[in-house]
Amino acid sequence: MQARTEALTPAARRVLDAAAELFYGRGINAVGVDLIAKRAGVTKKTLYERFGSKEALVAAYLRERDERWRAWLTAEVDKSPPAAPPADRVLATFDALAAWMRRENPRGCGFVNAAAELPDAGHPARQVIADQKRWLRGYLRQLCEDADVAAPDELADELLLLHEGATVLYGLSAVADPVGISRRMALRALERAGAV
Amino acid sequence: MQARTEALTPAARRVLDAAAELFYGRGINAVGVDLIAKRAGVTKKTLYERFGSKEALVAAYLRERDERWRAWLTAEVDKSPPAAPPADRVLATFDALAAWMRRENPRGCGFVNAAAELPDAGHPARQVIADQKRWLRGYLRQLCEDADVAAPDELADELLLLHEGATVLYGLSAVADPVGISRRMALRALERAGAV
DNA sequence: ACTAGACTAAACAGATCGGTATACCCGTCC
DNA sequence: GGACGGGTATACCGATCTGTTTAGTCTAGT
Numbered sequence: 297m298q299a300r301t302e303a304l305t306p307a308a309r310r311v312l313d314a315a316a317e318l319f320y321g322r323g324i325n326a327v328g329v330d331l332i333a334k335r336a337g338v339t340k341k342t343l344y345e346r347f348g349s350k351e352a353l354v355a356a357y358l359r360e361r362d363e364r365w366r367a368w369l370t371a372e373v374d375k376s377p378p379a380a381p382p383a384d385r386v387l388a389t390f391d392a393l394a395a396w397m398r399r400e401n402p403r404g405c406g407f408v409n410a411a412a413e414l415p416d417a418g419h420p421a422r423q424v425i426a427d428q429k430r431w432l433r434g435y436l437r438q439l440c441e442d443a444d445v446a447a448p449d450e451l452a453d454e455l456l457l458l459h460e461g462a463t464v465l466y467g468l469s470a471v472a473d474p475v476g477i478s479r480r481m482a483l484r485a486l487e488r489a490g491a492v
Numbered sequence: 493m494q495a496r497t498e499a500l501t502p503a504a505r506r507v508l509d510a511a512a513e514l515f516y517g518r519g520i521n522a523v524g525v526d527l528i529a530k531r532a533g534v535t536k537k538t539l540y541e542r543f544g545s546k547e548a549l550v551a552a553y554l555r556e557r558d559e560r561w562r563a564w565l566t567a568e569v570d571k572s573p574p575a576a577p578p579a580d581r582v583l584a585t586f587d588a589l590a591a592w593m594r595r596e597n598p599r600g601c602g603f604v605n606a607a608a609e610l611p612d613a614g615h616p617a618r619q620v621i622a623d624q625k626r627w628l629r630g631y632l633r634q635l636c637e638d639a640d641v642a643a644p645d646e647l648a649d650e651l652l653l654l655h656e657g658a659t660v661l662y663g664l665s666a667v668a669d670p671v672g673i674s675r676r677m678a679l680r681a682l683e684r685a686g687a688v
Numbered sequence: 689a690c691t692a693g694a695c696t697a698a699a700c701a702g703a704t705c706g707g708t709a710t711a712c713c714c715g716t717c718c
Numbered sequence: 719g720g721a722c723g724g725g726t727a728t729a730c731c732g733a734t735c736t737g738t739t740t741a742g743t744c745t746a747g748t
Contacts, residue, residue, distance in 0.1 A: 329736065
């Protein structure tokens with residue numbers, strides 16, 4: 297019922313994989329549990345025994361997506377050489393974002409898309425979405441502090457806004473290289489804050 | 493069938509109003525035509541005679557929302573006194589955005605939300621969404637040119653990204669004053685471009 | 689050998705989906 | 719006064735929605 301990401305049964309694993317692909321690719325409300333079960337090679341009974349409800353499955357999908365994104369982002373940031381200036385780590389978040397978009401985010405941020413489809417404040421997925429954005433802002437703020445900028449809170453807000461703006465424009469194919477634009481603006485913000 | 497905004501039948505007018513409120517408030521896929529017809533005090537027959545299909549109704553909803561936004565934005569920008577520096581007109585777009593969000597965009601950009609729900613590239617609404625973003629970028633670019641900045645295209649990209657970033661963060665309630673953050677960054681970008 | 693857990697197969701609710709059909713009412717314009 | 723357009727009311731279509739039920743199989747651990 298709880299279905300933590302660790303220790304999923306094989307069938308539950310396939311359900312979550314199928315759900316992730318379908319929810320992200322077609323939208324949450326446009327995908328029924330029958331289709332998910334079929335794609336996973338699983339009966340609805342199993343799906344409901346493992347996840348309890350569609351709502352909970354949606355939340356599990358977002359939770360795992362969040363975990364993957366955090367792991368990817370921190371790993372990419374930690375690749376920058378220790379000798380490099382700490383501001384490079386901030387810029388690395390934009391390079392990580394660009395690669396992430398190319399690889400698994402062509403339709404824009406899964407969390408923003410989910411929020412668009414789930415207006416009900418009581419939906420369990422809303423909590424996951426809020427956590428995701430809060431974590432990212434906290435992470436950016438920490439990087440700013442490490443770079444010894446004057447006002448880390450303000451800069452973190454700006455960087456978060458640049459991340460989100462780039463992601464949504466990427467999904468809309470409205471401009472050629474939204475992440476490049478964001479990175480350029482982030483660099484200027486860092487310079488202004490005396491971090492580079 | 494085409495249902496242009498001008499010259500709508502009284503019943504069609506009520507249908508479009510009801511559809512706008514429901515589509516924006518609950519999401520497009522979560523709202524059925526039966527509910528829209530009921531809310532409008534209209535039969536489904538009338539709805540289908542006026543709009544032809546749900547797809548077309550969705551497109552009409554977005555088209556009208558776009559018209560309202562354009563009218564609002566240009567009117568607000570044109571309020572800035574003619575004697576003021578042209579860069580003020582660029583900043584005025586952020587003040588207009590802030591007021592718009594407060595008044596009728598609490599759930600974020602209706603176009604971004606719609607795009608999240610309509611992955612099918614052939615959906616008639618996709619065209620409306622693309623047009624909306626293209627128009628906004630063109631408008632921002634024109635304001636930049638009027639302000640005699642060095643690279644109006646680059647600046648327009650940046651401003652568009654700030655608009656979108658602010659809108660999505662507003663919808664997620666992730667930071668306190670996203671439009672304020674955007675406006676602040678826009679001002680710096682204008683200064684750097686020599687427009688102020 | 690027994691059992692608990694993970695699973696399949698298939699039918700069944702009751703509601704709602706987008707869309708269509710039939711039949712009728714009423715005001716306006718010619 | 720007759721045609722016509724805009725509208726109502728109601729029923730229907732097949733498909734799909736989330737979720738449940740009954741019945742039974744297979745496998746791993748003790």
